[in-house]
Amino acid sequence: MNLVRAELLKIRTTNTWWIFGLIALPLWALTLLVNWASSSALLGMDPNEPGLDADQAEQTRVAAEAVNVATNLYTSGQFFGVLVVLLLAAIVVTNEFFHQTATTTFLVTPRREAVVLAKLAASVVLGLIFWLVTTLLNLALVPLILNALDVGVQLGEPAVWRAIGLNALAYALWAVLGVGAGVLIRSQIGATITLSTVYVIGFLGAATVFALLTPRIGDWFGNLQVLVPPLASQLMIAGTELPGNPPRWVGAVVLIGYALLAGGLGTWITKKRDIT
Template identity: 30%
Template structure:
């Protein structure tokens, strides 16, 4: 019942639709920019193809992270956590349900973004007579990663929002980590990129190391990236669930 209630909450508010629109707008725009400004030889290479076709999963994952934070942190900001706990007094169960619901919606955002940007990217490459430098298995990997990353990212964001109990704090921490801390550490610490949140994210969506900050920084294999990001997410969700059970509202 709790999971169903959380899904209904997300379905009946505007935030998921707005974040989907942003993911599509930026994902498609970036795909078009790369596909039209790159030289055909660059676009046909594995690096060029990965940069072009992974934009949907990347943008969807970032938006899904914000969705998770807003979904859980918003419960405390707007006071809706009180009636939720009145119906389901198990705080841990509520936190877990929010994370699973966020992951479900995040995966849907990823699926739509991957289809849209992949269609645009492949269409533009075909229009320029560019042969995609990726195997069918690699293309499937990009598509699967583009759905898995937003799903895991949304659950990660939900857990973060539950831990800090604030949309503003959660969003600030996430944006600071993504766009300030991670780039700085990538520049300062050799080998950090390979197992950083950014590096694992890019590897999971099938991107290239250049998109993670440094072309020579390397990325983990896709399977290891999936294991690592799943581990990070499960650890944070477990912590959020445990902390929620010990709290008063």
């Protein structure tokens, strides 16, 4: 517990967390506006419009269900929110090497696995704070948007609350991924650039590749896109099962798998490595 408190104190006593928070806020506002616009477009769409094949028509119909429009809006900000948490969690580790504080840290606590666990715990707390703030903002603003869309606030739907809860899990798991990534890429700048590039480009690139290749190779290939971490975390927070997609729990399992791998590998490497 002392160690987790110390890690949280480390975060609190530098500027990084609130600078990242300031970056996250406009990004959250942007995604909320985009989701508003796309919900409005979706609700205005006619599933029986010519030009859509049967699958696409079905997907459009389900996505336009009130509960799915609502969950999408109530979890606004996840795409960039988890990216910010990922970077902050990586910096929790890379800071120690960038500022050469790793020496002091491991002198105070020679059991290095305890240090990594404390960093994981502190980063998860940080991730949940980001989740909490965006969720409270969403709960305040989204009912207004839903009313404007004539959908109703939907807060009586268990699916909405489940999505909000799974969104918290997503923030926590991305924090774990960040700590693991920070151990693997010790350079502060290297980690920040690599992770944000891989996250954004990887997401767009994977989405494009799957969109292009799935019709040629088959639906089973399309289901593999759940292996791409940002797609997995988006799948987790869908309101209901979406046709043409793997079930939600698969998204959670994939993300937990990555988190365990990153956390475990990070701990193991930290234990072996010489601190010079």
